[in-house]
Amino acid sequence: SAVISQKPSRDICQRGTSLTIQCQVDSQVTMMFWYRQQPGQSLTLIATANQGSEATYESGFVIDKFPISRPNLTFSTLTVSNMSPEDSSIYLCSVGGTGGSFYGYTFGSGTRLTVV
Amino acid sequence: DAKTTQPTSMDCAEGRAANLPCNHSTISGNEYVYWYRQIHSQGPQYIIHGLKNNETNEMASLIITEDRKSSTLILPHATLRDTAVYYCIAAQGAQKLVFGQGTRLTINP
Numbered sequence: 001s002a003v004i005s006q007k008p009s010r011d012i013c014q015r016g017t018s019l020t021i022q023c024q025v026d027s028q029v030t031m032m033f034w035y036r037q038q039p040g041q042s043l044t045l046i047a048t049a050n051q052g053s054e055a056t057y058e059s060g061f062v063i064d065k066f067p068i069s070r071p072n073l074t075f076s077t078l079t080v081s082n083m084s085p086e087d088s089s090i091y092l093c094s095v096g097g098t099g100g101s102f103y104g105y106t107f108g109s110g111t112r113l114t115v116v
Numbered sequence: 117d118a119k120t121t122q123p124t125s126m127d128c129a130e131g132r133a134a135n136l137p138c139n140h141s142t143i144s145g146n147e148y149v150y151w152y153r154q155i156h157s158q159g160p161q162y163i164i165h166g167l168k169n170n171e172t173n174e175m176a177s178l179i180i181t182e183d184r185k186s187s188t189l190i191l192p193h194a195t196l197r198d199t200a201v202y203y204c205i206a207a208q209g210a211q212k213l214v215f216g217q218g219t220r221l222t223i224n225p
Contacts, residue, residue: 033212043215092159104162105213
């Protein structure tokens, strides 16, 4: 399965600022997703990162708040914009679709974000 | 994607088989049943998935009822390291995964 490097692993940010999270994969993948996990909660899908085109956002998430880039099949970024304390969460990158068969998605270790 | 229902929490003794149930009564014919688990402070880990037939791998077994409305994940010899939140998800192959609340499994010594 693919190996994901997600950076930064954690950060403490001031409200009103923005943070860009990087997801680097060691092989080309078809599917890339970004999730948010609020404290004590399950994972919520933010968007599907589409290579070479705009991301597909889930209900409740908008591009202005969570702009996503995916310039190629191994890399994506998620920006959390104009942050508030409510954005304090773990943000996770997920990838899948390596090779010809589907063996389940791989998740990064996450970025633990605290907004103060 | 079909909604799944799982018990909020379960306990199991170390060394015994852990059987985690999942209901997915509205699953459609082209949706798979996926199981993931999340150990504290880590990203979710893929365990197993299946469509109709029972499946087994080095981690677990997946038993799907004939009508596909429910399934059971079996960890044959649970260890303390199996303590985690287990998620059952119904989704089409190679499509986005929507997570429910999962089952918090605690393995007791």
